[in-house]
Amino acid sequence: MFAEKIMVTKLVTAKENEPIADVIVRMHKHKLRMLPVLNEKQQVTGVISTFCVLSHIVPDYLISGDLNEISFAPDMGILRREYVKSSSKQVSEVMSTSPLFVKPNDSIISVSANLAGHGRHEYALVVDDEKHLLGVISSGDILDALEEHASEVNDA
Numbered sequence: 001m002f003a004e005k006i007m008v009t010k011l012v013t014a015k016e017n018e019p020i021a022d023v024i025v026r027m028h029k030h031k032l033r034m035l036p037v038l039n040e041k042q043q044v045t046g047v048i049s050t051f052c053v054l055s056h057i058v059p060d061y062l063i064s065g066d067l068n069e070i071s072f073a074p075d076m077g078i079l080r081r082e083y084v085k086s087s088s089k090q091v092s093e094v095m096s097t098s099p100l101f102v103k104p105n106d107s108i109i110s111v112s113a114n115l116a117g118h119g120r121h122e123y124a125l126v127v128d129d130e131k132h133l134l135g136v137i138s139s140g141d142i143l144d145a146l147e148e149h150a151s152e153v154n155d156a
Contacts, residue, residue, distance in 0.1 A: 003111050004104035006145045007126045007135030013038050014048050014091050021087035023048055036125055036133050037095050043131040046095040047123075056094045057082035100124040104134055108142060115139050 014023045014035040027035060027050065034049040057079055086094070102111050102124045111124055115137075118124075126135040 001108045001145065001149075002104065003102050003106045003108065003124070003126050003137055004135070006108065006141050007104070007137045008141065009135045011036065011133060011136060013133065014095075015039075016045055016090065016092040016095075018091050019088050020048070020053060020091060020094055023091055024050075024053065024087070034123060036099070036136065037091055038133065042133075044099070044101070044125055044127055044133050045092075046097040047099045047125070048091050048095045052094050052096050053083075053086070057086050101127050101131070102137070103127070108145065111137055112139075112142055115142070 012026060012030045012032060012035055014026070014037045016037055016039055023035060027033065033051075034047050036044050037046045037048055039045045100114055100118045100123070102114060104126055115122065115124055122140070123136055123138045125133060126137060127133055
């Protein structure tokens with residue numbers, strides 16, 4: 001089976017120059033945690049995810065472990081303040097520029113191996129040779145396809 005057989009093609013995307021706040025609203029509306037980011041030529045230049053935004057708004061001193069050195073945990077005010085400051089920034093300032101790209105004719109086993117080894121992301125962007133977005137495959141899509149295939153085998 002190939003990537004093009006299970007990829008999702010009804011896609012919601014973001015533009016590089018959009019404000020983060022607008023993209024977060026769109027992600028919430030569509031119940032998504034990640035959007036591919038397109039440039040003016042409709043080519044994929046990265047992804048914006050809830051993880052990208054969160055890692056951008058959490059102050060470095062908290063990430064570095066300095067939080068363990070203080071006797072109280074800061075409230076949501078710190079995160080809210082950082083979110084408000086960041087919400088007008090453009091997507092290009094926060095997005096990940098190294099998403100997992102696969103081709104439509106890549107095998108599902110190859111896509112699965114790439115997803116397993118790629119790190120924090122649970123999705124692969126299916127693109128053509130010019131990096132135009134054709135679809136998205138999540139690890140959940142692969143598991144769904146495996147479950148469906150198992151059901152077909154059991155029914156036979």
